Amino acid sequence: MPFTKIYNLYYIRIYQFVYRHSFSHPDSEDITQEVFMNLHTEINKKNTPNNIKAWLYKCALNKFININKRKKVIHLTDNINQYEKALTNSIEYEVIQNEKKRLISKALSMLSQKEQILLNLYNDDFSYKEISKILEIKFTSVGKTLSRVIDKLAIQIKKSNHEELCRERSII
């Protein structure tokens, strides 16, 4: 596959993957650009990876973890603050959207970083085998962890949806 085709196919996916972890546009932009620059170099060196999609995600992941290490942000709780900040300067429709986002990112922040990454990879349609390769974990633990994480998250989301519904009713 020619480079430009890969670039156009995966740019947004990689961007969103990073964005869902960092909630920072500058970081997402920088990391995504760097990832594709690295791929470009690999292709030039005739080192084209076998599984390009997995390679791109793994590269993005490493860069994201490195940036976080530099920023000394290990957990993603800071992102909740970002949403609170965004909440104060957005219009009404966005307020509702941002409130939903805030609740989800709050629920996500209860997971470990590795669990969040696992979930995001799963969300981007990676197979168990690919996830186990990218995260360097056992094949058998992928399903177990995912099952537990999704269970936990679904309960949290339902709970906050329920609370929201109750609040709406009380307002009316």
Place this chain on the structure above:
Amino acid sequence: MKNCVEKEVLFDFYHHSLEKDQMQVIKKHIEECKDCRNLLDLLSKDISLVKDSLNLLNSEIIEIPEFQAPTNNIKEKNKINYIKILSIAASICLLISISTLSILKFTRNQKPVNDYELLVFIPDMNDAWKAQSITVTHYDKDGVLVNHEIIGN
């Protein structure tokens, strides 16, 4: 019902991530067991709920910028350095040659001796002018004097 499927295993079944014979066994069980069917239904709903929620966190507008080919390739970097050094060397050479040329030109222009000699003659010319007399001398091809006269005073 006995031999009901554990949630974790059901999760793997949902993702077709079990061995073939195990898949068959569970498939058969689910067909017969309402509880497990309900659990599987609940599981798939939870999965879509979580996936939808995660996708809410996506950024809304993203434009794909034009790709800028990297220049940090070592070979290319070396090439660029090489070109830089070459161009600096070339400009130094040019500078030296231009300055040498202009110095040479300057020294060639400096032939004041002849002009000086000419200047020496000028007083006589002025004297002649002051005297308001001009001497006209004609010679023919063979150098024989044809005409010699002094015009004026």
